[in-house]
Amino acid sequence: MGKSFQKKVKQSFFLYALIPALTVLILFSLFTAFLLRLGVVNHNRDANRIVAGRLETIFDAYTGELERLVQxxxxxxxxxxxxxxxxxxxxxxxxxxEREVKCIFYILDDRGIPLISNAWAGYWNKNDTSGFVSFAEKMGRAPQSSVHGIRLRGYQEGQVSLFSFGRAVIQGGRPAGYIVLETLSPGWSAVSADTQAAKTIVTDSFDNVIFTTDELVRDSRGKFNPETDNELFEMNGSQYHMVSSVLPGYGIRVYTISSFITSQTTITQHLLFFLVSCVLIFFVTFRLAGSMSRQNTKSLAKLMEAIREFQRGNLEYKVVLDSDDEFYLLAQEYNHMVQELALLLEKNREVSDLQRVTEIAQLEEQFNPHFIFNVLEMLKYMIYMGTDTETVAGTITRLAGILRYTINRDSPEVRLGDDIVYLEDYLALQKARLDERLEYTVSIEGEIRSCRIPKFIAQPFVENSIKYAYATKEKLTIGLAFKKIGDTLYIYIRDNGEGMTPEKEREIKTIVETSRPGSVHIGIYNVHRRLQLLYGRDYGVAITSAPGVGTEIRITLPYNEQ
Known part of the structure; x- marks a missing residue:
């Protein structure tokens, strides 16, 4: 065990602590990145809706004003x-x-020649009809409705987009002139000024750019035609989110484009925070794992050392623990057991002249340190595998109960119910160690738990079933049955092992009947001898076995509740 087990505990704690922490950090980072990108998308959609709504309000106002002017x-x-x-x-x-977006107005005659306007004197010429004739023809073809369209015209130092609204003035059933209201695209800046979109672009149905907050989006023909219909796309090496909408009745398309650069910067900052957090968590967890492994294995190491000292015959070695957990209880029980065992050995030496009493005491006092050692090894494995605290505590409690029952010297006889509890604890510990390869049942017929029997009378046979039958079976089944017939108590121990050949069965029966101890079957001899010393030759142990079927042990003893 020692350092290797401590290292395993340290590694287990390190992994169990680090993995959840890293998982939480990773999920937090991914969720934050998702929210940031989702925020860009939602803000861009909101911006498009706002810009489109404002433009539609402006256009509706100009269309309505034309309706009033012509009348x-x-x-x-x-x-x-x-x-x-x-x-x-x-x-x-x-x-x-009254308009937030101002306009240039014109009154045209029936030929499309401007008569009056609020335009700058150098901006238009009454004799220049090239800019309005085609638009006047368009209005003449639909004299009862408003028309609109885009024009490019030089204005002061550059070229601007003019979005024109026009309507024919009808007199005598024919156009007598026209009213034109033109909005300059630079005046549309206020429409998108307070939105969170990085770029706002307005085009007509032919992709001609009417207005944009970024002149770089125009191609050589003054058009904007994105190469993809996807909302996510790349432009100039950066990722953008694009939303488009159409103003019904005007043939105008509104694009809003937002960059992910800001969110990517924030994500990068979160990634750096994540990496720094990982380093800190790794360092702290590593230090805590070392401290926890040393603390958690200290008690178990002392108990293992005590078992080794016991195997060497050192009954003066004491386990000293300063914890207040189940290991402290186990240490106290172990110290008490060794102390009682030392006292019993001393007592046996004092009464060595009483052969019969000494023999009974020696037969009764069988203590198997290998079983305790195996259980402690199992506990070590359970802790290493991260078994829940309740299961580990239950295992320790059962072992403590077995130790307490073993060292109790109040009487050579015990209640049958107490011995059954001991056997159930013993089988439960073996079941925990062997898992699915061991099954057991306990059957009690009638109210017989108060019957007095010699202590540990059935335990050696249960131990033999596990020791010999388990080695030859994929799944061992042990059945215990207790019943009373007349004044006799019968105890049956059955297993589904390989059984014994007739020759082997006769050999064991000879050992039992002649009361000659054999080195291999000392447990059977001891129980049989003990029963006959206490109650006479009418009681003892009987064995029935069949090859390939299993073995049955029957113990008979007088039924006595006194």
Whole structure:
């Protein structure tokens, strides 16, 4: 055992402590990364919904204003005779002042030539009709509804996108002129200013970019056409999330694109935190594992050393533990047992002149340190394998009960019920050690537990069944039966071992009947001899065996409750 077992306990504790901690850290990191990416996705979807909603509100406002303007008498009068220009300017400027996204307004004649506008003087020319003729033709083809479209035009130092809203003014069943409201795309910046999208792009149905917060997304033709329909894509070596939506009735598509760079930076920081945490957990767990292994194996090591001293014949060795667990109880029971055993040996020496008493005492006092050693080895294995505390404590309690029962010298006879409890504890410990290869049953007929019997009368035969029958069977079954017939108590020990040949059975019966001890079958002889010394030759042990079937031991003794 020693250091090797301590090392195994240390390794087990280290693994059992480290694996859950690392699992929690890994799950936490993965969950955090998932939440960060999910946050980018959700924020981008919200941004797209906000931008699209704001644009739709702006477009609806311009469309509604066109509906009101074409029905305004001031417009009709101006187109008929050119009067009322001041009033018309007041109406158009008043509408424009209320808009967050401003516009340039035009009144066109029936040929599409601008008559009045609020545009900068150098921005338009009354004699230049190239910019409006095609748009006027479009309005003329749908005189009862508003039309819209995109135009590119030079404006001060650069080229901007103009998104135009137009409507024909009908007089006498035909267009008498047109009203055009043009919004400049730079004025749309406020639409996406307070969203969390990294890029906002607005295109028409032909992918022409009307507005963008990042001019790099335009291709050489001024278009934006993403190569994938997936929400996740790469652009310029970085990962992005893209959401698109269409404004119904306007043919406008709104894209919002958010970068994962920020979330990836946060994930990297979490990864560094995870690695540092792993190192700290590894170091702390390693130190704790060493301390725990030394603490948990200290008591067991002392008990093992006591067993070795006992095997050497040293009855003065005492186990001293400062713990308050089951090992302390086991140590106390062991010390008490050795002390009682030493006293008994001394007493036996004092009464050596009483041969019959001495013989009975010697036969009764059989203590098998190998059984205790095997159980302690089993306990060591259970602790190493991480068996639950309740099972280990139950095993220790059963062993303590066996030791206590062994050293109890109050009377040479005990209650049958007490001896049955001892046998059940003994078989339970063997069952724990041999697992599925051992099964046992205990049958008690009638209220006979108060019967007085010699102590350990059936134990040697149970031990022999395990020792000899177990070696030849994949699964050993032992049955114990206790019953009373008349004034006689019968105890049966049956096993399903290989049994004995007739020659072997006769040999053992000869040893039992002639009361000659044999080196191999000393246990059978001792029990039979003991019963005959106590109760006479009418009682003792009978053996029945059949090759390939098993062996039955029958013990008979007088039924006595006194």
């Amino acid at each position: 305004n008498p001031a417009v009709t009068v101006y187109l008929e005779n050119g009067t009322g220009e001041t009033q018309l300017y007041e109406i158009l400027y008043g509408f424009n002042a």
